[in-house]
C-alpha cells in the first residue's frame with residue numbers, strides 16, 4: 022500500500038491520504054480476458070451530525086472533487102476547532118480525489134442524518150423518490166460517479182418505523198438498487214449503552230446484489246456483518262465480487278471486532294470488501310469507531326484513512342481479475358460441502 026499524502030496542501034492540518042493499489046500487469050494478463058479494466062473506487066469516512074444539510078455538504082464536498090478545487094468551504098463549516106479542521110481535511114481529500122479519478126464512492130451508514138434524540142430520524146424518513154435522496158441522485162449525476170449510500174432512513178411501513186436502506190445510484194443519477202438492512206442492532210454493548218434499533222426500524226427480508234462497472238456488488242449494512250450466512254448467499258448464490266458494508270460501528274465493538282470480521286468476510290467469500298465507516302463523536306451520547314477500509318479478495322487491507330477520526334477517503338484501483346486469480350488458485354466454490362453434507366442439517 023502506498024500512501025499519497027496531501028500534506029503539502031496544508032501542512033498543519035490532519036493529513037488525508039489516498040491509498041492506491043497498483044495493478045500488477047503480470048497477474049492481470051494471465052487472467053480472464055473478460056475482466057473489466059481496473060476502476061478507481063473510494064471509501065469515505067465522515068462524522069455525520071443531526072443536520073441533513075450539513076451532512077449533504079460534507080458528502081457533496083467529498084464527491085464533487087473537480088469543482089471544489091477553486092471553491093471555498095461552505096460557510097457553516099468554517100467554525101473554529103475540530104470541525105473546521107475536519108472539514109478542511111475533507112476538502113483536501115476531494116482535491117486529491119479529483120486527481121485520482123474516482124468512479125465509485127462509498128459512504129457510511131446514516132450518512133445523511135444522525136440524531137441525538139430517540140425517534141428523531143423516523144420523523145425525517147422519506148421515500149427514495151423524496152427530496153433528500155433525489156439530491157444525492159443529482160450529486161451522482163453532476164459528478165459522474167456511482168455512489169453507495171448505506172443506511173438511509175427510508176420511510177417505513179407506518180409512521181413510527183423506517184427502513185435502514187442501502188442505496189446504489191449510478192453515474193446518470195438513477196437509483197439502480199436498494200437493500201433494507203436485515204439484521205437489526207438490538208444489543209446491550211458492554212460498557213456503553215443499550216441499542217434497540219428495532220424500536221424505530223423495520224427489518225428487510227430480501228438479499229440484494231446489483232451489477233455495476235465495478236463488478237457484481239453485494240449490499241449489506243453494519244450489524245449484518247456479524248451474520249456470515251448473508252455473505253455466503255451473496256457469494257455463492259448471487260455470485261458477487263464486491264461486498265459493501267457501510268457502517269456506524271460502536272467504539273467498543275469496533276475495537277474488538279471490526280477489522281477481524283471484515284477480513285473474515287473477504288477471505289471466506291474471496292470478494293473485495295468496501296466498508297465505509299462513521300467516525301468519532303456525533304453528539305454527546307454517540308460515538309462511532311471509524312476505520313473505513315478496503316480489503317482485497319485475499320484478505321489484505323489495501324486502503325484505510327491515516328487515522329480513525331479524519332474525514333476524507335481512501336482510494337484503490339479495484340481489479341476484478343484479482344478476484345478471479347484468488348478463486349482459481351483456491352477454488353472454494355468447488356470444495357464446498359453445502360449441498361452434499363450441510364444442507365440437510367438445520368442450524
Ligand SMILES: O=C(O)CNC(=O)[C@H](CS)NC(=O)CCC(=O)C(=O)O
Pocket residue numbers: 130131135136172185205206216217218243244245247269270271274275
Ligand atoms: O440508528 C442509527 O442511527 C443507525 N443505525 C445504526 O447505527 C446501527 C443500529 S443502532 N448500528 C449498528 O448496526 C452497529 C453495529 C455494531 O456496532 C456491531 O455490530 O458491533
